[in-house]
Amino acid sequence: MNKLVLVAAAFAALTFGAQAAAVKIGTEGAYPPYNFVDDNGKVGGYDIEVGNEICKRAQLECTWVVNEWDTIIPNLLAGNYDGIMADMSITDERKQTINFTDPYFPPDPSTYVSLATKKVDYTALKGLKIGAQTATIQSSYLAANLKADNTILTYDTQDQELADLNAGNIDLVFLDGSVVNEVVSGSSGKLKADGPGILIGDGVGVGMRKGDTDLTAKFNAALASMKADGTLDALIAKDFPDEKGGPFYKK
Amino acid sequence: MLVDWLPQGLKDALGPDIVFWLGYFTNGKHLGWYASVQYTLEAMVLGAAVALVLGLVAAAIRNSGPLPLRWLAAGYINVVRGVPDVLFFLFFPIAFEQGLEWILSTQVCTPATLALNTGQWPPCDAANISFTKDQYLILAGVSLGIVYGAFVANVIAGALRAVPAGQLEAARAYGMSRMQVLVRIHIRQMWVYALPGLSNVWMSIIKATSLLSLLQIMDFVTWAQRLGASNFSKAAGLVHDDWRWRYYLVLLIFYIVVTYISEKVFNVLGARVKRGMALAEQNLT
Amino acid sequence: MNPLAPLFHDIEVMAWPAVINVYFAAAAIPIGFVFAIAFALGKNSSNLLINRLSRGYIYFFRGSPFFIQLFAFYSLVLAFNISTWKPLGLDWFVLHPLFLGPAILGLNTTAYTAEIFYGALLTVPKGEIEAARAYGMTRRQRFWSVTWPHLIRLAWPAYTNEVVFLFQATALVYFTLPVVGDQRDLMNTAEVLFQKDYNVFLHFGVAALYFLVISLAIFYLFSLIYKRLMRHMPQAATMKFNLRRVFG
Numbered sequence: 042m043n044k045l046v047l048v049a050a051a052f053a054a055l056t057f058g059a060q061a062a063a064v065k066i067g068t069e070g071a072y073p074p075y076n077f078v079d080d081n082g083k084v085g086g087y088d089i090e091v092g093n094e095i096c097k098r099a100q101l102e103c104t105w106v107v108n109e110w111d112t113i114i115p116n117l118l119a120g121n122y123d124g125i126m127a128d129m130s131i132t133d134e135r136k137q138t139i140n141f142t143d144p145y146f147p148p149d150p151s152t153y154v155s156l157a158t159k160k161v162d163y164t165a166l167k168g169l170k171i172g173a174q175t176a177t178i179q180s181s182y183l184a185a186n187l188k189a190d191n192t193i194l195t196y197d198t199q200d201q202e203l204a205d206l207n208a209g210n211i212d213l214v215f216l217d218g219s220v221v222n223e224v225v226s227g228s229s230g231k232l233k234a235d236g237p238g239i240l241i242g243d244g245v246g247v248g249m250r251k252g253d254t255d256l257t258a259k260f261n262a263a264l265a266s267m268k269a270d271g272t273l274d275a276l277i278a279k280d281f282p283d284e285k286g287g288p289f290y291k292k
Numbered sequence: 293m294l295v296d297w298l299p300q301g302l303k304d305a306l307g308p309d310i311v312f313w314l315g316y317f318t319n320g321k322h323l324g325w326y327a328s329v330q331y332t333l334e335a336m337v338l339g340a341a342v343a344l345v346l347g348l349v350a351a352a353i354r355n356s357g358p359l360p361l362r363w364l365a366a367g368y369i370n371v372v373r374g375v376p377d378v379l380f381f382l383f384f385p386i387a388f389e390q391g392l393e394w395i396l397s398t399q400v401c402t403p404a405t406l407a408l409n410t411g412q413w414p415p416c417d418a419a420n421i422s423f424t425k426d427q428y429l430i431l432a433g434v435s436l437g438i439v440y441g442a443f444v445a446n447v448i449a450g451a452l453r454a455v456p457a458g459q460l461e462a463a464r465a466y467g468m469s470r471m472q473v474l475v476r477i478h479i480r481q482m483w484v485y486a487l488p489g490l491s492n493v494w495m496s497i498i499k500a501t502s503l504l505s506l507l508q509i510m511d512f513v514t515w516a517q518r519l520g521a522s523n524f525s526k527a528a529g530l531v532h533d534d535w536r537w538r539y540y541l542v543l544l545i546f547y548i549v550v551t552y553i554s555e556k557v558f559n560v561l562g563a564r565v566k567r568g569m570a571l572a573e574q575n576l577t
Numbered sequence: 578m579n580p581l582a583p584l585f586h587d588i589e590v591m592a593w594p595a596v597i598n599v600y601f602a603a604a605a606i607p608i609g610f611v612f613a614i615a616f617a618l619g620k621n622s623s624n625l626l627i628n629r630l631s632r633g634y635i636y637f638f639r640g641s642p643f644f645i646q647l648f649a650f651y652s653l654v655l656a657f658n659i660s661t662w663k664p665l666g667l668d669w670f671v672l673h674p675l676f677l678g679p680a681i682l683g684l685n686t687t688a689y690t691a692e693i694f695y696g697a698l699l700t701v702p703k704g705e706i707e708a709a710r711a712y713g714m715t716r717r718q719r720f721w722s723v724t725w726p727h728l729i730r731l732a733w734p735a736y737t738n739e740v741v742f743l744f745q746a747t748a749l750v751y752f753t754l755p756v757v758g759d760q761r762d763l764m765n766t767a768e769v770l771f772q773k774d775y776n777v778f779l780h781f782g783v784a785a786l787y788f789l790v791i792s793l794a795i796f797y798l799f800s801l802i803y804k805r806l807m808r809h810m811p812q813a814a815t816m817k818f819n820l821r822r823v824f825g
Binding site: 070071073074077078079080081082083085086107108109112115116119120121198200201203204207208223224227228280 | 316319320321323324386389420421422423508510517518521522523524525526527528529530531533534536
């Protein structure tokens with residue numbers, strides 16, 4: 042009889058634990074439209090909306106932690122939060138230190154933004170000042186391919202490189218295509234993006250510590266259900282109105 | 293937000309522009325900015341307290357302690373003064389966390405869990421420590437204190453040397469023990485000589501708190517950067533160009549105001565400490 | 578030498594970035610030195626406008642953090658890019674960190690050095706200046722023959738401290754200005770290396786070692802200059818750079 046009570050209590054404790062499991066997700070908060078801190082001081086954006094939906098479906102209590110981009114992976118490994126949702130592309134180099142869930146955004150070729158008045162010959166980029174954010178796939182690509190003939194500038198945040206572009210200090214900014222679309226449409230004609238799309242990386246996934254296979258599986262399951270019933274497509278259409286080619290996931 | 297509480301008559305009188313800007317400068321993001329001043333002030337005070345304690349101890353040991361401790365104190369002072377405070381702020385919290393995790397891992401890690409995490413840190417998942425925001429702020433304050441403790445030690449060492457030897461000899465002649473002389477006479481009389489140097493160190497600590505943003509603390513500086521950043525996305529808030537230099541100007545004025553207030557406070561402190569002391573007037577303010 | 582190999586590799590990798598830090602300091606020192614004399618004299622001047630302006634400048638740059646000054650001046654200069662620098666064809670120069678870094682460092686060190694020079698200026702023996710006036714020396718002659726020698730000898734130890742602080746402040750430049758190409762300084766390189774393997778002790782330790790060694794070198798160099806400055810004084814008042822001063 043006592044044993045039964047103990048087992049029941051343990052079971053109850055386990056299920057209670059499962060329902061109240063607290064998960065912290067880290068984001069940059071300075072990369073619209075994926076993640077930003079809005080004028081009410083709350084985090085918002087595509088990453089946050091997808092993350093909240095995943096947590097709802099996986100029955101997890103998620104809180105968001107804002108962390109600067111260049112220490113976002115070390116702080117994940119240090120345990121300050123349990124996942125990274127900050128438009129982080131899946132690359133082999135990052136896979137050496139962290140794991141990723143399945144991608145939650147379709148393949149997104151990176152492209153160049155420039156002032157609308159600037160003429161650029163994209164087949165022969167020479168003598169230009171090109172900007173990218175530090176420790177991103179774009180800065181690695183630029184360093185590997187265009188460093189010889191151009192000056193590459195690296196910035197800490199997306200808004201700094203766009204400010205430099207708008208002030209005419211640099212000629213091009215190399216960014217994710219989905220972001221470029223929104224930047225150009227939000228610039229009221231001041232900026233343009235007529236360069237080629239260059240596919241780098243294997244899509245955008247949620248970064249997880251290597252040992253957290255349980256959490257990764259829960260996130261993947263929730264993502265799969267969001268893809269199947271069209272929720273993810275609806276969020277993409279809402280946050281990226283200029284993204285062409287949808288719906289991406291619902292068959 | 294604040295604007296919602298204004299009566300309609302007042303809003304009409306001020307006009308739509310002013311009401312808009314009032315609303316903008318009191319929206320959630322700006323209120324978060326104003327509130328984050330507390331982190332800067334907390335780090336300042338904690339840093340100063342830790343610096344004072346460490347400086348006193350190091351100065352006392354450096355002049356009259358067992359030899360290995362003297363080397364330790366001298367080493368601490370000279371190394372910390374030769375390394376930029378930025379480097380120390382970036383280094384200390386991470387190193388401290390890793391150190392704690394290493395100690396913890398010797399206690400809780402079994403060979404099985406150790407094997408799971410080979411080549412990575414922490415050695416096993418159970419040894420993972422994660423700090424809350426407040427704990428991290430305390431850690432930042434302690435880093436500040438350790439760096440500026442070296443400066444305080446130098447100031448106090450100089451001030452200890454400046455106390456007239458006659459006073460110490462008189463105390464010994466009265467039969468006080470070494471410890472009594474140190475605590476009752478030497479340290480008490482030292483403050484008037486230490487105060488100018490200590491006020492300089494306090495000014496440096498004020499300015500060093502601007503580096504808190506590098507430690508992932510959403511402090512006064514971080515919020516200002518995010519507020520000033522140009523924004524193109526309506527969903528993210530007001531669409532505006534690069535307003536950064538305006539926000540940075542506010543930050544500069546904030547720090548100058550804090551410096552000004554500190555100067556006045558130290559002047560008052562100095563006047564109080566000098567009561568009844570027979571001192572030559574020059575070079576002590 | 579297997580366990581020490583990463584250490585030597587780091588030392589080698591950080592050698593060129595260390596030069597960049599030294600360049601920032603070396604470029605800012607002359608600017609600071611020259612303008613500080615002007616501001617110190619200005620603070621001591623009887624002309625009310627010059628006096629207030631000098632005091633204001635010194636107060637502003639000493640009272641605010643250098644870190645914020647870097648951010649503020651970069652975004653201020655950037656704001657004038659389209660209206661001023663581009664038409665003059667100067668934008669590639671003015672906005673480049675290798676110019677802007679020393680420029681803002683120079684503004685900052687001018688204020689601190691001016692305060693040090695001003696303090697020394699106040700303690701120049703008035704009797705000597707009066708004697709020079711009695712001899713009929715012009716203002717210029719008075720300054721260079723009487724005031725200046727006293728000033729520089731009195732101020733030198735404090736100035737040495739300021740130069741060491743200046744060198745350590747160069748660590749902040751690339752936290753605020755964009756990194757152009759591969760021109761990284763010590764802190765930036767340490768961070769980039771840290772991102773790869775999260776070994777905080779090795780990378781930041783080697784950077785700290787560079788800063789420590791170069792700070793000691795600056796201190797030694799300036800103490801040699803002090804010895805030469807004081808070579809005619811009766812008591813060989815050196816800044817006593819010896820191991821005892823350094824290691825207690």
